[in-house]
Amino acid sequence: MNHIKRMHIKGLKKFKDIDIEFNEKINILVGENESGKSTILEAINIVLNQQYRSIDKYILKDLMNINSMKDFHKNPQVNNLPSITIEIELELDNQANVDTIYFRGINDKDKGQFEKFGILFECEFDKEFEDELRSEIEDGVIPFEYYKLTWSTFQGSSYNIMKKPLRTISIDNSIADSNSSFNYFNKSLFDNKYSSSDKMKARNSFRNEVDLIFNALNLEGLGNNRQFGINSKKTILDNVLTVYEESISLENKGKGMENLIKTEIALNKSKNKLDVVLLEEPENHLCHSNLLKMLDEIKKNTNEAQLILTTHSNMIASRLDLRNILWIGSDEAISLNKIDQEDAIFFEKADQNGILNLLLSKKVILVEGPTEYMLLPIMYEKIIGKSMEEDFITIISCNGIAYKRYLAIAESAKKKVAVITDNDGKQNVIDSKEEYNKDKVLQRIFTDG
Template identity: 25%
Template sequence: MLKKIVIKNYKVFRDFSLDLNPGVNVIVGDNDAGKSNLLEAINLALTGRLRGNAVAAELSPFLVNLEATRKYTEALSASGAPHPPEILIELYFDDTEDLAALKGTNNSLRESAPGVKIRVCFNIDFIDEYIAYTAGAASVTWAPTEYYQVEWTNFAGAAITARGVPATATLIDATTIRLPNGGDAYLQSIIADSLDTRQRVELSRAYRSLRETFGDIAAVKEINDKLAGERGEISDRELSLSIDISQRAGWERSLVPHLDELPFPYVGKGEQSSLKILLALTEKIADTHVVLIEEPENHLSFSSLNQLVHKINQKCAGKQVLVTTHSAYILNKLGLNELILLTNMGGQRITDLRNETVDYFKKLSGYDTLRLVLAKRAILVEGPSDELIVTRAYRDEHGRDPIADGVDIINVRGLSAARFLDLAVPLAKPVAVINDNDGDAAKMEQRYDDYAAYDFVSIHIGAGEAVTLEPQVLAANDLARMNEILGTNYPTDEAMLAHMKADKTGWALKVFESEQPITMPQYIRDAVRR
């Protein structure tokens, strides 16, 4: 198993390190956080290949981190010929006896550990060409990877090949898999395992008979007669159309995957994506140690995703798995404890969630836990009316919607707010909780005593005798103002409250959409000001 990865100057990663779980690792992060780059780097260090080719054939200035490139070009303009930036990817393995040949301190951390590394660096053989190239420093805008070489070594310092790497990797990205190849290979393996010699002979004979059958079709005869009449125009030999039954194009390779009698290219994108992933797992998983899966949820419905996750769990049992995802369902089902929130410096982890919290999110997978994980700041509210009112309060306070600032207002239905705080604490995620006082503000605050020590968590409870949101908003304004905003004409506070409680979302939506000024309760204003 892989214990750690270190990456320097590769794509989005300037100086990155991440400890890995021995089983499942669920990688989440914003767009461009480096999720795909991470899987690519692991696969590169284990296979020496990038996009299916030897990495030396894929070298490009765009593989080098942009910040490293910028510092290089600035130094080039200032001092003449600085050392070009290097790419480094290191994989640290479990320290076991069978990996002793890979063990050493030939790594950036100077740890005595077994491992392998890819180093893409300047080749000193090109020093003269490099000096001539950098003489025009003003025109140099990218790292000169034409003068680079690739070094693939273990931590003992010895050069290695793919055979010298003890762990094998399978990178599965449904958007790049060309199914006909994978499908053909999988179908051929089924044929080889399922058909005896007599059945194969009969299928071969039936396939060959298609040539005569095809040639007897009236439309085909007509075309072939016309082609025969044009001998000499194209070739002196007779030209005709028929089925290729040569060994190269035998019946085994002519099979096309069908789903419910539809050829594969004609089925939905979700079915294609799921089938590609499962075929890749079936074909490649047996001898693989590390399985790298890129966003398996693409194009899939909730029920299809449920089936796919179940099958991934089955097929990858005992493997080390890294899954990148934007799906809360994937996150909840594969394990919140395996969550890694990715940044271009490293990963924040959740490893000590209480069992009841993990179970809670697994059972209620509809909760979009990733909204909390990926938000810059979250405000937890009790219901849809609270969500509308708090959004309006934020807009009044800051002049823009909260989402524009990366602030997500999440309806967590009151009692589950503590579960979301359990999720926020290991990530040090700034969170505000807004709750009704339910008639006892002190008791409500005690519910969150376990989180009082965290300065990034704030609790905001409605004060006074107003128990819920409706009387709080009415008390902060007056009857005339609420009638004006809601377009009503209630004569008493009691009648107004009865209306608001009977149509909780309706009155909140009118406040949200109204351009009339309104005064928000103090506890809500405090929450949105932080």
């Protein structure tokens, strides 16, 4: 199955330098706010779909890593100017195919020794202007208007988007601007659904028919040989496309239903038209039943396309298998694929679980039941003089000895966790917990006795 195998990001927004290994099928990006989950999806679009190819260069300032810019200002030299590098390694079927060979080569950027398939994006200062701008640069000016954006395959050829190796679609349910989100979805769907020949015929026919209809109106002229006409640059079919269901456009079906239907369409198209589906916060605006329906659609189509999604939903993270989670930290992506299968199944079946509360918290205290859950915050504030929230501590009730399963997740994600439990007056229980604590730094079990 064609899919994204690995991505290396250097200098883009939050990421100074990060490597991400993707699963072939489902990838659940989880992290705190501003951790860079959306930036990862954006990076994929930048490389595969040449996003930002035609932009005002000054926008590059918003894409650069802030620490890279600070490093430059500490020592303003041409060689220290901030830059962006995004490298995507691909796993492609039919590796002997002529179109596929176009992406095969040894990528010098990662000092590789073996041939791989992939695309490299670089945004950097154009050294042709080095002598001309040296003095301004050494005065601390970053000349973004003299930056160049290049896309190349691992073979060394310039990347032509018409030879795009993976068919992708992006669905962003996180933004409030429904129109821009839906327009992008419509264009992507149209682009992936039809052949280049069919799309060209449709666009030309649309433009010609608009001209014919307007000319048939025979509007009175403006005088002095002037008259109204249609600007062909504005009669672009892609800009007016929308999707209808039972004569109702999806934009008018309500935000939650719109999100659900867009996801269903994308997943259904993946059976023979799409390789990668990028999905931003699919839980937004969905009631419990529709979220379950969406999860069912995703599960049914996991063998058809690679899915890369971001979420803050406990249900999505657990129902789609915790082993598919990529925990996005500071310049680090931690896979939870080493979690024991039994632990993953436990959380998949547990409707009420706080697994993302665990992953998204700086510090966590696990307790066994509701009594401890209610009393501990009161005791903590009385003894410490501050609330648990002020100390960025989250408390999670595990319903008995399930804390062991939470600890397994915490170990994989390198989370700081304390467990408060009783020992039932049994020495062997005390001994086993002391044994657990011996080689642990971030996780500890506290018990009486």
